[in-house]
Amino acid sequence: MNILVFVKRVPDTESRIRIQHESRTIAEDGLNFVISPYDEYAIEEALRLKEAKGGTVRAVSVGRDEAAAILRKCLAMGADEALLVKDDAPESYDGLRTARIIARTVERKLAGADLLLFGKQSVGADNSQVPAMVAELLGLPQATVVTKLEIEGASATALREIEGGMEKVVLSLPAVVTAQKGLNEPRYETLKGIMAAKKKPVPTVTLDELGLGPDDLASRIDVTGLDVPAARQAGRILQGDPAETVRELVRLLRNEAKVI
């Protein structure tokens, strides 16, 4: 199987997010950047499929030079190759822009893949847009938010999470699948893997080389505001005999907050 895994560099989930109000951007200093957590499930699934069925796993990221670090992590986990699509533009929050870049990369540089794996969303932009857009641009079927994936010949069966249950989706390959927590338990890189990854090249391709012009790359999202939510005020804290505090809480929820 020829598998592509798309990964994104994001601030880790313990990060406190600060805003630079003038530029309406997130302050990056002091943030610890990692591979987006859902992308780890995607890379793990790719490696397991390769181990079961043979083939290659290629990890791809769109971003600045710093994204090479997460591609090295993928190589250390066991990916065969990596590709960095160099995009120096700041976060645009426009999923279609990213999807166009990825779709073009696949057409020009990575043709012939059987499976395109993504995390169900990047942690941060939280758009959950790019994989389904790539699928549409490339004319591929998709299963998003997948917790179980089985491949049999040229078809795949995926279980995807929906409200109060699951959908079983049957796809013919090539297809796009996005990983949800629960799909697998991602492995840690081994020391051997880390050392080997250091020696592997991380080739880059530029947007220019992909033939993408200003119109393809323009963001259609015009940011008018970026704010942190108003801090919640600490409320009434009840201490003492549980029988009394419970009675008081129920009274407050019913008569003051009016939520029950």
Place this chain on the structure above:
Amino acid sequence: MIAVYLETRDGKIKKSSLEALSEAKRRAGELGVAAAAVLVGAAVADLAPGAHALGAAKVYIIEDRALGDYSSQAYAVALAGFAAETKPSALFFAATARGKDLAPRVAARLGASLASDCTKVAVKDGTLEFTRPIYAGKAFLSFRLKSSPLLATLRPNVFPLGEIAGSGGETVRIDVTIPEGVVRGRVAEVIKEESAELDVTEADVVVSGGRGLKGPEAFSLLRDLAAVLPRAAVGASRSAVDSGWIGHQHQVGQTGKTVSPNLYLAVGISGAIQHLAGMSSSKVIAAVNKDPEAPIFKVADYGIVGDLFEVVPRLTEELKKALAE
């Protein structure tokens, strides 16, 4: 015209879709345009009155046998075809599992950008401005879309349902052909959770447990409590899920679900930043924790400092009594 795709499940329109239609109706009123609804499926025309009642002037029906089982590819062809024919200025979806699966495909097909999981839609300078949480709610982004139609998914449980006022209205059939060979993936089966539990994103009350529960057994205390309240669901912190005490579909937080119920009750949850991100847009937060210094108390409207194993069963009993009155 602001059109809304109405998602159907088990022969009914999803509440989240009706919320999106209600919001479309309000903003359309401000803009002086009409609100409309779109139903897609094998046999959905009977559902049109539900949309008319919420103020949709027109309900568009796209019926085809090929649209019986959900397929993101076939539905994207149908909705993009609808948009090309009727030229709505905006098209909304509910940000449900299906909405998130389908809207980006429609967007890519139309070459238009998409506002995902919006929590606010406003009219500014004669156009729509969208606000959505990023970093699971650690920040909020407001923006306009510079492509057409304006495409957005609206977060469930955020936008109030409109008054049931209208009755009757126009029903318009749209013919869409799904070309042979285009559809290479579709839903073969829908598997319902045995307990048919309400999803945390759709619940009015979320009762969540964390590390303080000390094991999977104590979640039964939370389930008992949730069973007393209408439309309540059980949630969990990441550490409870990672310890294997409860399934990840219950996880609230930055690598789980973001919820905004009327009441969020955090039990034995300290309040790590990635958890707070997923629940701090709840209307009212109550917390039970034995540590008076737990960060959760800094965001809670009400809190009880105490042993959850003593507090929760009592709370269940008190709530039963209060609701019986």
